[in-house]
Amino acid sequence: MDEFLNAFTRWEWWAIIGFVLVVLEVFMPGAIFLWPALAALTLAAVTWLSDFDWQVYMILFALLTLVYAFAGRNAYLKMRDQSDQPMLNKRSHQLVGKYCEIVETTNLERGRVRMGDSTWLARSAAGTSELVVGEHVQVTAVEGTTLIVSRTAPR
DSSP, X not given: OHHHHHTSOHHHHHHHHHHHHHHHHHHSSSSSSHHHHHHHHHHHHXXXXXXXXXXXXXXXXHHHHHHHHHHHHHHHHHXXXXXXXXXXXOHHHHTTTOEEEEEEOBOSSOOEXXXXXXXXXXXXXXXXXXXXXTOEEEEEEEETTEEEEEEXXXX
């Protein structure tokens, strides 16, 4: 067993650990093993260029894993927020600015409107009096699944 352990240099061990973690990452959901894998591969390069005590490598491994994890998280959050259609999966928010018809008397507390072939819960916007059946209104905001509507003449 000692022959096997001594057959590889330190940088080779770090490379092996890094590649094993990359393989684990492929088979596991999420980015759990990616950051330690990158840290191990970075340490393989550092070990190849210099030689420190094993304690230094363990501390560097922990620090690099944290640095890569935070950097990856920040990059993910920036990418997640960028979209050419930010309301794609928010159907109710896509309705803001559209016109609909009152199908149930609507006041500041509750009511219903018809939008296309479906009806939605609605309530009138602050400062808008009671809206009666048949009246055409505009969606001004959304709160959960309730449309906030107000009187506006259709264009």
